[in-house]
Amino acid sequence: MIWTNDPTRWMLVAGMGVGYALVCLAPYLRTRRKRLAAARAKAAAAAAPGWIIAYASQTGNAEELAQQTLATLKLAGIPAQLSELSDLSAADLQQAERILFLVSTYGEGDAPDAAAAFAGRLMTTTLPLPQLHYAVLALGDSAYVHYCGFGRALDQWLQAQGAQSLFPRVEVNRSSAEAIAQWRQHLSHLAGTSDAPDWSAPAFDAWRLIERVQLNAGSAGAPIYHLALTPEQGALPAWQSGDLVQIAAPADPANARDYSIASIPADGSVQLLVRLHTHEDGSHGIASGWLTQQAPLGAAVQLRLRQHKRFRLEANAERPLILIGNGSGIAGLRGHLKARAMAGQGRNWLLFGERNAAHDYHYRAELDGWQHDGMLEKLDMVFSRDQAERLYVQDRLAAQAADVRAWIEQGAAIYICGSLDGMAGGVDAALEAALGREALDQLTATGRYRRDVY
Numbered sequence: 001m002i003w004t005n006d007p008t009r010w011m012l013v014a015g016m017g018v019g020y021a022l023v024c025l026a027p028y029l030r031t032r033r034k035r036l037a038a039a040r041a042k043a044a045a046a047a048a049p050g051w052i053i054a055y056a057s058q059t060g061n062a063e064e065l066a067q068q069t070l071a072t073l074k075l076a077g078i079p080a081q082l083s084e085l086s087d088l089s090a091a092d093l094q095q096a097e098r099i100l101f102l103v104s105t106y107g108e109g110d111a112p113d114a115a116a117a118f119a120g121r122l123m124t125t126t127l128p129l130p131q132l133h134y135a136v137l138a139l140g141d142s143a144y145v146h147y148c149g150f151g152r153a154l155d156q157w158l159q160a161q162g163a164q165s166l167f168p169r170v171e172v173n174r175s176s177a178e179a180i181a182q183w184r185q186h187l188s189h190l191a192g193t194s195d196a197p198d199w200s201a202p203a204f205d206a207w208r209l210i211e212r213v214q215l216n217a218g219s220a221g222a223p224i225y226h227l228a229l230t231p232e233q234g235a236l237p238a239w240q241s242g243d244l245v246q247i248a249a250p251a252d253p254a255n256a257r258d259y260s261i262a263s264i265p266a267d268g269s270v271q272l273l274v275r276l277h278t279h280e281d282g283s284h285g286i287a288s289g290w291l292t293q294q295a296p297l298g299a300a301v302q303l304r305l306r307q308h309k310r311f312r313l314e315a316n317a318e319r320p321l322i323l324i325g326n327g328s329g330i331a332g333l334r335g336h337l338k339a340r341a342m343a344g345q346g347r348n349w350l351l352f353g354e355r356n357a358a359h360d361y362h363y364r365a366e367l368d369g370w371q372h373d374g375m376l377e378k379l380d381m382v383f384s385r386d387q388a389e390r391l392y393v394q395d396r397l398a399a400q401a402a403d404v405r406a407w408i409e410q411g412a413a414i415y416i417c418g419s420l421d422g423m424a425g426g427v428d429a430a431l432e433a434a435l436g437r438e439a440l441d442q443l444t445a446t447g448r449y450r451r452d453v454y
């Protein structure tokens with residue numbers, strides 16, 4: 001070993017040591033700096049008021065997209081919370097800085113039932129919202145006159161309150177994948193991520209068409225068919241009476257159509273009523289034409305079940321039921337009657353309208369059977385063209401106002417399924433005349449007045 005007392009050499013060795021330590025330390029310091037910056041950003045994000053993702057959904061589409069929106073924001077480290085639109089108060093809106101609204105449209109451009117209170121309570125008032133930044137995803141179907149009516153009304157109202165939109169409203173026509181991708185892109189941009197996870201497209205399964213019968217041969221109305229379908233693979237999935245299916249026709253897979261389910265799982269198949277739609281030029285509707293005319297028995301049908309919570313029996317399962325509808329609306333009501341017969345609940349009153357008894361008395365044998373077995377306490381079939389004067393369900397309802405009041409006093413719930421045009425409005429007016437608007441609003445608020453009208 002060579003030993004030295006030369007201070008210059010000592011300085012050199014010490015300098016090399018410090019240099020070496022610095023070289024080792026630099027990456028550590030860099031990592032530490034980054035870690036501290038990340039912790040500071042996280043703390044800032046946690047301290048910042050979180051984003052609210054508010055949804056209003058009837059059959060779950062907007063809710064599903066709201067959940068995917070939440071997952072995307074969380075992945076980007078943005079604090080966010082999900083809320084049903086109706087759970088937001090005026091104070092929530094005034095305190096929030098960022099809200100993403102995902103809302104669908106029902107009825108005649110109306111809010112989904114669960115958000116009716118929000119629309120009535122808040123959107124009719126003036127509420128300054130200068131601090132609020134928002135965006136709207138409006139779900140709808142362009143086949144309706146009031147396309148995305150509620151989403152548009154909400155957007156206009158927010159603007160009128162001084163809220164600032166983060167980006168223009170995105171409208172989703174029948175679950176259009178393109179529009180959903182656009183919303184995702186806006187979100188990624190806002191969240192500063194380019195790696196937002198792919199949102200799963202709605203999953204359809206292959207089902208098989210096993211039965212098709214025209215129910216109204218010779219009718220003055222358009223042909224209506226009873227269809228039965230079973231899954232191509234695996235067991236029949238569960239659903240409840242009141243639920244819907246979506247079907248994607250091969251010629252138009254991006255625009256799935258909704259149909260009310262007319263059966264219960266105990267029937268062993270999903271049963272639907274499909275009315276053949278014919279355009280003015282004589283061509284058939286893409287989905288109804290395919291399902292009723294072109295698809296051969298045994299054809300594969302892309303189908304998915306949709307929960308329709310607002311039209312299920314739920315807490316009304318123990319109550320007497322007044323079921324009112326017309327035309328293909330018998331589908332949703334038949335589902336409920338089957339569930340009631342299965343549960344041995346006979347306090348059911350069906351009021352149903354069609355054109356002629358000779359051709360349009362859908363499921364007559366079944367209805368007769370239920371009456372006979374005590375599962376259908378009261379049956380009012382109203383055939384509009386069987387007498388000189390045109391008569392509709394709302395007329396029969398008006399004539400039985402005393403019975404309506406008595407049933408409601410006994411705790412009955414009301415379910416409406418069928419046409420929006422003519423029927424739903426007329427029935428609502430007859431119910432209002434019998435019960436009063438306040439009582440009817442109260443029934444709506446407590447889930448005892450439920451509608452599936454189209």
Ligand SMILES: Cc1cc2nc3c(=O)[nH]c(=O)nc-3n(C[C@H](O)[C@H](O)[C@H](O)COP(=O)(O)O)c2cc1C
Nearest residue numbers: 057058059060061062104105109140141144147148
């Ligand atoms: C009975 C019924 C009525 C509807 N009314 C409208 C309407 O007036 N305007 C519209 O744009 N879409 C309308 N739609 C389409 C829905 O808004 C669309 O299916 C949406 O994707 C549903 O989203 P949700 O599952 O979140 O409720 C209606 C759908 C049904 C089943």
